[in-house]
Amino acid sequence: MTTKLFGEPVRRREDARLVTGRGRYLDDIGAQALAAAFVRSPYAHARITDVDVEPALDVEGLVAIYTYEDLTGPMAEPLPVLIPHPQLHAPRTGYPLANGEVNHVGEPVVMVVATDRYLAEDAAERIVVTYEELPVVVGVDAARAAEHAVHAEIPDNVAARHHQETGDVEEALAGAARTLSFTQYVERSACMPLEGKGVHARWDPADSSLRVYSSTQASTSVRAAIAAKLELSLERVEVIAPDVGGGFGVKIVHPWPEELLVPMAAIALGHEVKWTEDRREHFIGSAHERQQRQEITVGFDDDGRIAALDVHAWHDNGAYTPYGIIVPIVTATQLVGPYVIPVYRVVVESVYTNTVIVTPYRGAGRPQGCFAMERTMDRIADALGLDRAEVRRRNLIRPDQFPYDHHLTFQDGRPVVYDSGDYPGLLSRLTSLVGWEAMEDRRAEAASRGKLLGAGMAMYVEGTGPGPYEGGHVQVLGSGKVLVSTGLTSQGQGHETVFAQIVASELGVPMEDVEVTTGDTRRFPYAVGTFASRAAVMSGNAIALAARGVREKALRIAAEVLEASPDDLEIADGVVGVRGTPGASIPLRTIAVLSNPLRYAFDEAAKQATQFARPGADDQPPVAVGDAPGLEHRDYFSPIRSTFASGAHAAVVEIDPATWEIDVVTYAVVHDCGNVVNPMIVEGQVHGGVAQGVAGALYERMAYDADGQLQNASFMDFLMPFASEVPDIDIDHQSTPSPLNPLGIKGAGEAGVIPGSAAIASAIEDATGRRISAMPISPTELYDVMRSPSAERTAAAGRRTEVGG
Amino acid sequence: MKPAPFRYADPGSLGEALDVLAAEGDGAKVLAGGQSLIPLLSMRLAAPTTLVDLNRVPGLDAVEVTGDGVRVGALVRHAELLGNPAARTVQPLLARATAYVAHPAIRNRGTTVGSIAHADPSGEMTAVLALTGGSVTVATPAGRSTIGWRELFVGPLETSVHGAAVVVDAFFPALPARSGTAFVEVSRRRGDYAVCGAGVVVTLDADGLVETVRAAYLSVGPVPEVHDLTEAVSGQPAASADWAAAADLARTLVDPDGDLHASADYRRLLVGVLTERALASAAAEAAA
Numbered sequence A: 001m002t003t004k005l006f007g008e009p010v011r012r013r014e015d016a017r018l019v020t021g022r023g024r025y026l027d028d029i030g031a032q033a034l035a036a037a038f039v040r041s042p043y044a045h046a047r048i049t050d051v052d053v054e055p056a057l058d059v060e061g062l063v064a065i066y067t068y069e070d071l072t073g074p075m076a077e078p079l080p081v082l083i084p085h086p087q088l089h090a091p092r093t094g095y096p097l098a099n100g101e102v103n104h105v106g107e108p109v110v111m112v113v114a115t116d117r118y119l120a121e122d123a124a125e126r127i128v129v130t131y132e133e134l135p136v137v138v139g140v141d142a143a144r145a146a147e148h149a150v151h152a153e154i155p156d157n158v159a160a161r162h163h164q165e166t167g168d169v170e171e172a173l174a175g176a177a178r179t180l181s182f183t184q185y186v187e188r189s190a191c192m193p194l195e196g197k198g199v200h201a202r203w204d205p206a207d208s209s210l211r212v213y214s215s216t217q218a219s220t221s222v223r224a225a226i227a228a229k230l231e232l233s234l235e236r237v238e239v240i241a242p243d244v245g246g247g248f249g250v251k252i253v254h255p256w257p258e259e260l261l262v263p264m265a266a267i268a269l270g271h272e273v274k275w276t277e278d279r280r281e282h283f284i285g286s287a288h289e290r291q292q293r294q295e296i297t298v299g300f301d302d303d304g305r306i307a308a309l310d311v312h313a314w315h316d317n318g319a320y321t322p323y324g325i326i327v328p329i330v331t332a333t334q335l336v337g338p339y340v341i342p343v344y345r346v347v348v349e350s351v352y353t354n355t356v357i358v359t360p361y362r363g364a365g366r367p368q369g370c371f372a373m374e375r376t377m378d379r380i381a382d383a384l385g386l387d388r389a390e391v392r393r394r395n396l397i398r399p400d401q402f403p404y405d406h407h408l409t410f411q412d413g414r415p416v417v418y419d420s421g422d423y424p425g426l427l428s429r430l431t432s433l434v435g436w437e438a439m440e441d442r443r444a445e446a447a448s449r450g451k452l453l454g455a456g457m458a459m460y461v462e463g464t465g466p467g468p469y470e471g472g473h474v475q476v477l478g479s480g481k482v483l484v485s486t487g488l489t490s491q492g493q494g495h496e497t498v499f500a501q502i503v504a505s506e507l508g509v510p511m512e513d514v515e516v517t518t519g520d521t522r523r524f525p526y527a528v529g530t531f532a533s534r535a536a537v538m539s540g541n542a543i544a545l546a547a548r549g550v551r552e553k554a555l556r557i558a559a560e561v562l563e564a565s566p567d568d569l570e571i572a573d574g575v576v577g578v579r580g581t582p583g584a585s586i587p588l589r590t591i592a593v594l595s596n597p598l599r600y601a602f603d604e605a606a607k608q609a610t611q612f613a614r615p616g617a618d619d620q621p622p623v624a625v626g627d628a629p630g631l632e633h634r635d636y637f638s639p640i641r642s643t644f645a646s647g648a649h650a651a652v653v654e655i656d657p658a659t660w661e662i663d664v665v666t667y668a669v670v671h672d673c674g675n676v677v678n679p680m681i682v683e684g685q686v687h688g689g690v691a692q693g694v695a696g697a698l699y700e701r702m703a704y705d706a707d708g709q710l711q712n713a714s715f716m717d718f719l720m721p722f723a724s725e726v727p728d729i730d731i732d733h734q735s736t737p738s739p740l741n742p743l744g745i746k747g748a749g750e751a752g753v754i755p756g757s758a759a760i761a762s763a764i765e766d767a768t769g770r771r772i773s774a775m776p777i778s779p780t781e782l783y784d785v786m787r788s789p790s791a792e793r794t795a796a797a798g799r800r801t802e803v804g805g
Numbered sequence B: 001m002k003p004a005p006f007r008y009a010d011p012g013s014l015g016e017a018l019d020v021l022a023a024e025g026d027g028a029k030v031l032a033g034g035q036s037l038i039p040l041l042s043m044r045l046a047a048p049t050t051l052v053d054l055n056r057v058p059g060l061d062a063v064e065v066t067g068d069g070v071r072v073g074a075l076v077r078h079a080e081l082l083g084n085p086a087a088r089t090v091q092p093l094l095a096r097a098t099a100y101v102a103h104p105a106i107r108n109r110g111t112t113v114g115s116i117a118h119a120d121p122s123g124e125m126t127a128v129l130a131l132t133g134g135s136v137t138v139a140t141p142a143g144r145s146t147i148g149w150r151e152l153f154v155g156p157l158e159t160s161v162h163g164a165a166v167v168v169d170a171f172f173p174a175l176p177a178r179s180g181t182a183f184v185e186v187s188r189r190r191g192d193y194a195v196c197g198a199g200v201v202v203t204l205d206a207d208g209l210v211e212t213v214r215a216a217y218l219s220v221g222p223v224p225e226v227h228d229l230t231e232a233v234s235g236q237p238a239a240s241a242d243w244a245a246a247a248d249l250a251r252t253l254v255d256p257d258g259d260l261h262a263s264a265d266y267r268r269l270l271v272g273v274l275t276e277r278a279l280a281s282a283a284a285e286a287a288a
């Protein structure tokens, strides 16, 4: 049956368009638009004493220059703190254009508008901003030491102290048979979508309306922000996310200064204005993530069972906190992973530094949490001389313990209660997929080739699909086309395909007839956005509910026409028929026409429908009370709480002991995201995630110097891996459906990235016998570890030497 | 990331190109494949007043292979040299090194001569020119001259070619008899500029004993460096020479700097490792 598509590896319908250059990205829009460019701070921390625009005024093609002085009303106020939290006691945000002080290199100071981008940059180059430099804070340790303050009125640099605990950790640690304490670091990286941000705005003075295209993950909220900040009525503003070339989190932040300033200029100038972020701007002007220092103490028994876990982490939030403390909360709450942690205490201090802001990047704090927990497991195994898989197995939550309550509060304010899962199942699939038991043979074989081989593993549980809601609208037209829309945006994930599959399956129509629109506030004005692996869970279910609503109405109308009970009807290939009665049928498209009593015969469909139409009863209104014209339905999905996906990764590395080059030779993934709508798309998501996981483990970092200058702000020195650096990936699936949503699905978007650093660090440690406590690691750093007399040797390495002689 | 304004000249002959360069003075720059120059312009790290595009100048696109060596014209792309079987036979280092230059898309546009004129001490072709004892031909309004590699490379991204001058070709001498070569490097990602690289030539005497050993290194100094390592292994049989001793010698001869991707110590480590590996392979080839 062509319409039962749920669960099938349907090819992505958007690919033909995107790979043949027919995508419509931000920069493809508005060929006639004026171009904006920005003067950005070259200093990490400075007072602005003067802005002299005079030298730029004679640049031919210059249209306008804006500084902070030109901002009025809400635009002159600080940007919003999107997600306030009681523990975020000292939030700070910047202004759309710097107001007297800059706090990181790249902060926008002046906006220039000219007839094209070249000229805008020429003018920007000539504007002279005078700065008085202030002391610079770079890195969590400097922020913590607080010799200098990023914001003068916050002398300890602490924005938030996030704290959760599930019992008396001191007492539990004191009572534990053994304890271990250690410190480790994770460095900064960033989302780095191939398409940077971008905004295009057009003001229509005739009807005082504004249309904005933004390369965003949250068009409905961008719309609300623009309306509020520019003091426009909401219905006069529409925001559309066109094709978006990747987001990975950075485009969920809103409003970016440019999302307000470009529309502001378009209105003031009465001309369309566009800004397309370039790569350098993206490096220094967008968002990063991941830097943390983690101090961990774990108490456990002689079998390796954890008694208590105490984590104190410092999280570098950059110069401002527009996105609140979501990342620290996610680290704090997702750290516990698939394990039973009888007593857990976590404190994450979110600290200011004079660097680019930190907001969620795929994984959003989970890779750090996973690194903390999984490296703890490795340390316990090492201390006890146990197999690392065995220690994990002993600590896993059992399948009969669901729903499992960790007694923590998640990022959505709801309890961390795992809905379903089978963690021992993940682990046993993983060990067989990667050949864990045969690793000593592989080690010996590699040694015979002069290579050091090591294996590592890491498991995770990922809260996905948080609320509050997402909506869907499904409408069947007289042509037979089925229009589907949701307000949530797409950045290349394959939503068009997946949502069409869901509707085709629910409604019984061919997938070719289904047209999907996402992220367009004209079509669906209520949405939350694409983040936290929530698109399939949230919009997928909302759209399914909307399709079910359409189905119900279609069957009701068909039942009247076919004089049958709705219970006896079925829909297949777009035709409603009476089960077991061939010939008694009516196409959905005809029902769509019939659903509207105004039936001008503009087309064949309307003419055909007349054969079914019967005169309504004289004593009834043509549209019954409670009914509506049209075959359409709008519905929302609002889950009680997040659903928890899970997985386990293993990495096998080979290291050249002469050059210390690190090669990931095997990478195995077992993945559980409940019911899978499209396995091919899920595997693609896993592949992309693993690529970013490997990137974060071995290649990418943001190399700030002590002055807060980002030294590698280009793809030449920021080492995003090429396809040649990403290993082949072996994937196995497990499915524990979620009881929390009608389709039984869990999110899959971020999973692939989470355990990368933990698994690869473990593998390098296994190969070299040296403790790896900071990631990422490069060959030159591994060389430093190997030759450092103070580098800690693992107990496992000692035992191996004894065995091997 | 848009270039500052510049004038663009599209000369149809070498003479015309030189005229424009002479007329425009110091602010003019030659444009070949653009793979190094255009990024510099886009980042406004360079702002020439005029670009003199060589791409329509006739006569600069030939690879001439003779028994003496390989002469590569200014418009020959990396990809073309890489695929030239005659050049590979006369001087195997050319193809071996070019295979490490960037990625296919860049090799299809970037020129071998441009890469030499750009004088990046991390570039492969600068090292090969040095190792083979090569030279370039420079045309100026006053005529043509030959400049040997030692005179040519002055500093990082700096050559002795100034003013109204076009490098019209680069000449790589043929591999001597009884010689073998190897080219190896370590880079962070495939196709990246090398963290460290080494090209070597080992020449044996008629009895199969090591006669000369020379090595050139990438990314270890401000200009390509060639070191004679013969003394460590002179007269030893090719199959059992003490390449580790040559590697140790090489380590003492270089003085690399550290950067984002490698510490100075790590580079020195690699100089040794790569030298030893390359010499063993080149000697085996020389003996074959």
Ligand SMILES: Cc1cc2nc3c(=O)[nH]c(=O)nc-3n(C[C@H](O)[C@H](O)[C@H](O)COP(=O)(O)OP(=O)(O)OC[C@H]3O[C@@H](n4cnc5c(N)ncnc54)[C@H](O)[C@@H]3O)c2cc1C
Pocket: B029, B030, B031, B032, B033, B034, B035, B036, B037, B038, B054, B074, B100, B101, B102, B103, B106, B109, B110, B111, B112, B113, B114, B115, B116, B117, B118, B122, B123, B124, B125, B165, B166, B167, B168, B191, B192, B193, B194
């Ligand atoms: C992503 C990327 C990766 C790269 N990786 C490597 C690598 O691994 N190894 C490597 O060696 N290179 C690498 N390159 C550089 C590439 O090889 C360039 O093509 C080469 O360095 C310059 O050649 P071009 O023809 O592009 O020169 P252009 O960019 O056109 O010019 C470069 C400079 O040389 C001057 N010039 C060029 N031709 C002449 C001439 N005939 N006479 C006088 N002056 C001239 C120009 O004025 C300019 O200053 C990479 C480039 C990129 C973009």
